[in-house]
Amino acid sequence: MDAAAPTPAFAPDSPEFAANPYPAYADLRARGRAHWYEPTRQWLIPHHADVSALLRDRRLGRTYLHRFTHEEFGRTPPPPEHEPFHTLNDHGLLDLEAPDHTRIRRLVSKAFTPRTVEGLRGYVDELAARLVGQLVADGGGDLISAVAEPLPVAVIAQMLGIPEGDRAPLRPWSAEICGMYELNPSEETARRAVTASLEFSAYLRELIAERRKEPGDDLISALIAAHDEGDRLSEQEMISTCVLLLNAGHEATVNTTGNAWRALFDHPAQLAALRADPATLLSTAVEELLRYDTPLHLFERWVLEDIEIDGVRIPRGSEVALLFGSANHDPAVFDRPDDLDLTRADNPHVSLGAGIHYCLGAPLARVELAASFGELLRQAPGLRLAAEPVRKEGFVIRGFDALQVEC
Numbered sequence: 063m064d065a066a067a068p069t070p071a072f073a074p075d076s077p078e079f080a081a082n083p084y085p086a087y088a089d090l091r092a093r094g095r096a097h098w099y100e101p102t103r104q105w106l107i108p109h110h111a112d113v114s115a116l117l118r119d120r121r122l123g124r125t126y127l128h129r130f131t132h133e134e135f136g137r138t139p140p141p142p143e144h145e146p147f148h149t150l151n152d153h154g155l156l157d158l159e160a161p162d163h164t165r166i167r168r169l170v171s172k173a174f175t176p177r178t179v180e181g182l183r184g185y186v187d188e189l190a191a192r193l194v195g196q197l198v199a200d201g202g203g204d205l206i207s208a209v210a211e212p213l214p215v216a217v218i219a220q221m222l223g224i225p226e227g228d229r230a231p232l233r234p235w236s237a238e239i240c241g242m243y244e245l246n247p248s249e250e251t252a253r254r255a256v257t258a259s260l261e262f263s264a265y266l267r268e269l270i271a272e273r274r275k276e277p278g279d280d281l282i283s284a285l286i287a288a289h290d291e292g293d294r295l296s297e298q299e300m301i302s303t304c305v306l307l308l309n310a311g312h313e314a315t316v317n318t319t320g321n322a323w324r325a326l327f328d329h330p331a332q333l334a335a336l337r338a339d340p341a342t343l344l345s346t347a348v349e350e351l352l353r354y355d356t357p358l359h360l361f362e363r364w365v366l367e368d369i370e371i372d373g374v375r376i377p378r379g380s381e382v383a384l385l386f387g388s389a390n391h392d393p394a395v396f397d398r399p400d401d402l403d404l405t406r407a408d409n410p411h412v413s414l415g416a417g418i419h420y421c422l423g424a425p426l427a428r429v430e431l432a433a434s435f436g437e438l439l440r441q442a443p444g445l446r447l448a449a450e451p452v453r454k455e456g457f458v459i460r461g462f463d464a465l466q467v468e469c
């Protein structure tokens with residue numbers, strides 16, 4: 063960087079920052095390990111060692127409601143009109159802590175097993191081949207809407223047993239709910255998330271009732287049947303888990319695919335090497351592409367007991383923002399972190415999390431990414447960017463709305 067250029071600032075609302083947050087992350091890392099950020103009243107944590115340790119530290123939690131009321135924790139309860147969103151969100155695995163998290167993760171893991179994922183491999187491969195085949199037949203198009211999005215949406219919907227005719231609203235519901243995960247969501251975002259939460263929950267309540275009457279060979283039926291020492295998922299836990307699986311099950315995969323192909327187009331020598339030998343390179347390439355431009359840049363945790371980072375006391379009641387994108391570019395852990403190196407073998411990226419909330423869908427995500435990348439390499443050897451990609455708003459879930467390619 064030019065020595066006279068201003069230091070890039072951490073500015074989550076700015077499109078320039080979202081377009082390339084990495085210089086600002088480097089600046090944060092150089093200046094310290096914990097930074098108070100007044101606009102969101104959070105502590106920003108940019109180093110890999112701290113992000114990785116705090117994800118595993120039981121003095122922090124995705125929620126505090128298992129130990130404190132809002133008032134005891136010094137927080138204002140959300141307005142009652144946001145209740146449908148919080149009811150849905152707060153009963154999902156991701157927003158629970160022990161003992162509820164342990165109980166529900168155990169039950170969900172009984173239904174979402176490595177065998178379930180292995181059993182889907184044929185479906186995923188065939189779907190990836192079909193979607194890429196269509197893109198090639200069309201001579202190109204939008205990689206996001208043609209491949210990146212329909213693949214994981216269909217896979218998780220198939221897994222849960224959502225009938226094909228019902229799938230159209232899944233992506234809009236999910237996108238409106240995920241709007242709440244950006245920093246400081248607006249009232250309009252909250253209103254849309256509430257409407258989507260109500261519609262999505264009502265749809266699933268009906269589907270679950272149908273599966274109770276007539277179980278099928280799908281994850282919803284398996285979740286209904288899952289029990290552990292007499293324990294079962296409640297109706298709300300089941301609805302929240304299905305929504306979480308549907309949202310988590312595609313949102314990050316869509317954005318990983320878009321970010322990855324943008325990165326490959328920006329590094330033609332790496333793309334050529336991958337095309338020349340996908341059998342050797344594809345598995346390290348998937349990990350490197352997950353690291354290089356991760357779709358999920360910030361995860362929050364509540365501080366349940368005082369902690370100290372680098373001599374800075376972070377008291378109970380605070381919120382920390384773990385900067386995954388920064389951790390993944392920390393030179394203390396990654397050699398030449400800003401280089402894309404598809405052969406990188408030692409790659410302890412945090413893109414899939416760590417600790418008790420480590421991504422439950424990681425094996426499925428890897429199967430999906432390998433399938434779509436593999437097909438794009440095989441069927442579209444001349445794939446190239448046709449226009450500057452259109453970036454999504456926001457940086458917490460960072461990706462593209464559209465990525466026009468030519469075959």
Ligand code: HEM
Binds near residue numbers: 310311314318362423
């Ligand atoms: C490239 C794709 C994906 C990425 C980058 C990703 C990333 C993550 C991360 C970072 C977390 C932990 C969040 C935290 O600690 O606060 C997480 C949790 C989770 N993910 Fe994924 N994910 C991906 C795909 C999937 C898929 C395909 C599924 C399911 C079908 C899925 C289901 C889940 C679930 C259920 C959790 C919550 C686990 C828990 O709280 O115990 N994810 N994911």
